[in-house]
Amino acid sequence: MRSQKFIIHTVLMISASLSMSFGQSRFDTLTKSLQGVYQRDSLPGLSVVLVNEKKIIYQQSFGYADIEQQIKYSTKSIQTIGSVSKTFAAIALMKAVELGYFDLDTEINTILPFKVVNPNAPDSQITVRQLANHTSGIVDNPALFYDTYQFDTTLAGYSPVAYAKLKKLGFNQRINDCSLARFLYDYLSEKGQYYTKQNFGLDAAGRSSSYSNIGSALAAYLVEIKSGMSYADFTRRYILRPLHMRHSSWFLNAKRLKRYARPYDDTFLSLPFYHLITYPDGGLRTNTADLSEYLMALLQGYQGKEKLLKKGSYTTMFTPQFSNESPPKGIRLINRNKGIFWNLYVNGTIGHDGDDPGVSSFLFFNPRTGLGGVFLSNTYIADKKSITDLLMHFTDIR
DSSP: OOOHHHHHHHHHHHHHHHHHHHHHHHHHHHHHHHHHHHHHTTOSEEEEEEEOSSSEEEEEEEEEEETTTTEEOOTTOBEEOGGGGHHHHHHHHHHHHHTTSOOTTOBGGGTOSSOOOOTTSTTOOOBHHHHHTTOSSBOOOTTTGGGGEEEESSSSOOOHHHHHHHHHTTOOOOSOOOOHHHHHHHHHSTTSTTOOGGGBOSSOTTSBOOOOHHHHHHHHHHHHHHHTSOHHHHHIIIIITTTTOTTOBSSOOGGGGGGBOOOBOTTSOBOOEEEETTGGGTOOEEOHHHHHHHHHHHHHHHTTOOSSSOHHHHHHHTSOOSOSSSOOBTOOTTTEEEOSSOEEETTSOEEEEEEETTEEEEEEEETTTTEEEEEEESBOOSOOHHHHHHHHHHHTOO
């Protein structure tokens, strides 16, 4: 007669096997669904990674980082991530608060070397918090903002047809490349060469919500001023190096060209590589392998482990900024609230998406299940919902 110990051991082994089979079945289903989206949306390349707080639990890539050279897209393919970069600004701001540079309710004109006054609401005072929740009254003037994209037509080949399409959309590079500090002065100071009332909203700070890339870049510039180092160096010291994100950086590097995913338009025509004058708002170059390390750190931080920030800083960063009773104009809390730069979705997920020419991205985590995910694609995807819904549904079940 078999011993009770043997029976228990056998039952446990069968249970573990069934659990692994169920898990693998779910992964296989996810891969098939992602393959379907990749083919239906005609994407050049796509990479997806899912994690828990300790490790990668799923990774899959499709298509090409470089179609012409037949280089496969992988978790190591590097590209810009658009506005997912703003989540790094959130970490940087909270680190700056921890270091005593300022607090979230500090008025920005007590920090800046020039005055920022909204000519449409001159008595309004702008705080760091309002930059971080997009209620500062600083807006992206479309007559100027798209010209901050700086295209490098010498680094690699590209399609003149695709580039011409971008120019018709307003990406004409009529602003000369310059430092972040110089551009912000020219855009926001009354004495700046790009200053105009159209760079500001009509309402006082805090009264209305208007998604602002330039306001986000200004928040990063505050960190530069108080730290005495560039924002790129600050994030390298306090985020990228601690997480061993060795393939992540803010600027184009010709030595890494073979690792870069080429950006493509919706007809598989290659765009020239580019960088952003306002780089903190969308210019981080990274891959899903490095972002998996970032995601794991976020999951650990949400649970109180102080790898990048103190526990209280994580709590503040993920606290809803707007009340249901009196939200600012322009935001619908039925869809999401805002943390410090982060989106707090009504389904409980925390994340951010990103879009730019030749770029789509989404990074998120589910605090309830302790799972998170990221996807990158080297083309602009007008509607990411088919991918984001798949990933959020998968991570909603543990």
